[in-house]
Amino acid sequence: MNVRRLMFGAAVVAVLPLAAQKESQVRLLPEQASQIIPKEIYGQFAEHLGTCIYGGLWVGEESAIPNTDGYRNDVLQALKDLKVPVLRWPGGCFADEYHWRDGIGPREDRPRMVNNNWGGTVEDNSFGTHEFLNLCELLGCEPYVSMNVGSGTVQETAQWVEYMTAEDGPMAKLRKQNGREKPWRVKYIGVGNESWGCGGNMRPEYYADLYRRYQTYCRSYNGNRLFKIASGSGEYDLHWTEVMMDRARNQMDGLSLHYYTVAGWSGSKGSATDFTDEDYYWTMGKCLDIENCIREHSKIMDKYDPKKRVALMVDEWGTWWDEEPGTVRGHLYQQNTMRDAFVAALSLNVFHKYTDRIKMANIAQIANVLQSMILTKEDKMVLTPSYYVFQMYNVHQDATYLPAEVQCEHKMVRAQMGRDGEQRDLPMLAATASKAKDGAVHISLSNVDLKESNEVTVDLAGLELKTVTGQMLTVKDIADKNTFEQPDVVKPVAFKGAKLSKGKLVVKMPPMSIVALELK
Numbered sequence: 001m002n003v004r005r006l007m008f009g010a011a012v013v014a015v016l017p018l019a020a021q022k023e024s025q026v027r028l029l030p031e032q033a034s035q036i037i038p039k040e041i042y043g044q045f046a047e048h049l050g051t052c053i054y055g056g057l058w059v060g061e062e063s064a065i066p067n068t069d070g071y072r073n074d075v076l077q078a079l080k081d082l083k084v085p086v087l088r089w090p091g092g093c094f095a096d097e098y099h100w101r102d103g104i105g106p107r108e109d110r111p112r113m114v115n116n117n118w119g120g121t122v123e124d125n126s127f128g129t130h131e132f133l134n135l136c137e138l139l140g141c142e143p144y145v146s147m148n149v150g151s152g153t154v155q156e157t158a159q160w161v162e163y164m165t166a167e168d169g170p171m172a173k174l175r176k177q178n179g180r181e182k183p184w185r186v187k188y189i190g191v192g193n194e195s196w197g198c199g200g201n202m203r204p205e206y207y208a209d210l211y212r213r214y215q216t217y218c219r220s221y222n223g224n225r226l227f228k229i230a231s232g233s234g235e236y237d238l239h240w241t242e243v244m245m246d247r248a249r250n251q252m253d254g255l256s257l258h259y260y261t262v263a264g265w266s267g268s269k270g271s272a273t274d275f276t277d278e279d280y281y282w283t284m285g286k287c288l289d290i291e292n293c294i295r296e297h298s299k300i301m302d303k304y305d306p307k308k309r310v311a312l313m314v315d316e317w318g319t320w321w322d323e324e325p326g327t328v329r330g331h332l333y334q335q336n337t338m339r340d341a342f343v344a345a346l347s348l349n350v351f352h353k354y355t356d357r358i359k360m361a362n363i364a365q366i367a368n369v370l371q372s373m374i375l376t377k378e379d380k381m382v383l384t385p386s387y388y389v390f391q392m393y394n395v396h397q398d399a400t401y402l403p404a405e406v407q408c409e410h411k412m413v414r415a416q417m418g419r420d421g422e423q424r425d426l427p428m429l430a431a432t433a434s435k436a437k438d439g440a441v442h443i444s445l446s447n448v449d450l451k452e453s454n455e456v457t458v459d460l461a462g463l464e465l466k467t468v469t470g471q472m473l474t475v476k477d478i479a480d481k482n483t484f485e486q487p488d489v490v491k492p493v494a495f496k497g498a499k500l501s502k503g504k505l506v507v508k509m510p511p512m513s514i515v516a517l518e519l520k
């Protein structure tokens with residue numbers, strides 16, 4: 001192991017040849033604070049995929065599962081507690097086969113369709129535009145609606161926007177007939193999803209023109225100013241970003257980026273729950289590589305848009321493992337362990353650093369799909385370790401980002417599963433900090449080491465803070481998870497291991513722990 005000093009919020013500044021040690025240092029740099037962490041960084045994603053919508057969020061009014069207007073009460077409450085700022089829907093790949101008119105009007109009259117992307121499940125369209133937008137109102141979050149460019153028409157897209165947001169006109173009349181008098185407020189629209197893949201297998205040169213055309217007819221009605229997001233790269237497709245920025249930047253407010261912590265797109269992705277220490281460290285490395293990916297895309301965006309008007313929207317991210325044995329193929333149902341919790345924490349830390357360009361991120365997905373916040377089975381609900389990270393971190397929403405310098409042990413880890421020779425230098429401690437509007441300072445620390453505890457000394461750089469309280473998420477085994485039988489194995493507990501004296505904070509972190517501190 002070696003020890004390095006990293007600037008969290010700027011570039012690597014120095015490499016210090018210190019001996020290996022179990023202590024780490026963090027220095028806050030409040031004088032460099034200039035960015036607000038947009039709450040939309042904590043965004044969620046709900047696709048018509050497996051049991052994310054049906055069973056996860058929506059059970060219908062007639063269900064024996066306690067519900068409010070068809071939405072599960074337990075899930076509604078858990079999501080309110082999470083302070084979800086924005087919810088992306090209806091896909092994903094599903095969006096480019098979705099025809100919104102199938103999902104309005106009396107439910108018994110709605111046509112059924114085959115969900116070709118996700119296991120061939122028959123979709124009855126009982127959850128449509130009204131059900132989604134009313135859910136957003138209940139949760140107090142912004143809707144983010146993905147339009148069908150792959151198999152839909154320009155007219156269909158234009159009319160959907162009109163249906164949702166116009167006060168008057170033929171689409172508003174139809175909406176009123178369907179029981180909704182006032183338009184909804186819809187700010188974010190995605191014009192195509194993964195248009196290089198499931199969204200139409202297009203070349204960027206072709207999609208750029210199509211994007212320009214489709215977005216032209218997405219009008220801002222009655223003061224509802226739309227924020228238009230173009231389909232962007234998957235991981236490192238820098239050519240896609242280059243072409244989109246060159247040809248369509250003046251027509252977009254945001255360009256998306258998808259980044260999954262996944263061991264390749266063919267063959268096994270690895271078990272969600274049965275993995276080695278080496279697999280775990282690989283995962284941390286792959287997850288942190290999102291920073292490099294963001295930088296590479298940002299460099300291109302900076303060239304075309306030095307004033308950073310166009311936002312980078314990481315509207316799909318998270319872990320992707322093999323489906324849980326015994327579940328429906330194509331439903332992407334996976335368990336969630338403390339390893340996933342670390343991916344959530346480390347990724348959010350990275351997003352905090354780049355909010356000059358990144359204005360939204362949406363973890364995939366909110367319930368029962370990929371790195372879920374929530375798992376459900378009939379009337380039972382479980383909150384995952386990833387849910388608890390989002391809950392512990394939601395104090396950073398709309399707070400002022402405080403850059404910090406971190407000095408800690410590093411470990412050389414395998415970078416890519418199955419690719420020999422690739423190594424990555426993995427810091428054993430990760431840190432992020434922010435200052436809330438009421439003056440409270442929040443520091444979130446992750447000790448990713450599986451075996452060693454870490455005594456972290458935080459230099460508060462003159463900030464006058466007198467009290468410290470905290471919460472901790474930790475486990476006995478990195479593969480620990482919450483199940484329907486044992487739902488409380490991984491859960492935050494009060495943390496007493498932080499002491500504040502003379503402008504310094506000393507935090508004693510056990511191995512495999514995520515600590516969230518509040519200083520006042």
Ligand code: AHR
Binds near residue numbers: 047091092364365370
């Ligand atoms: O989140 C699951 C799928 O991953 C989405 O539908 C698609 O956009 C991506 O490939």
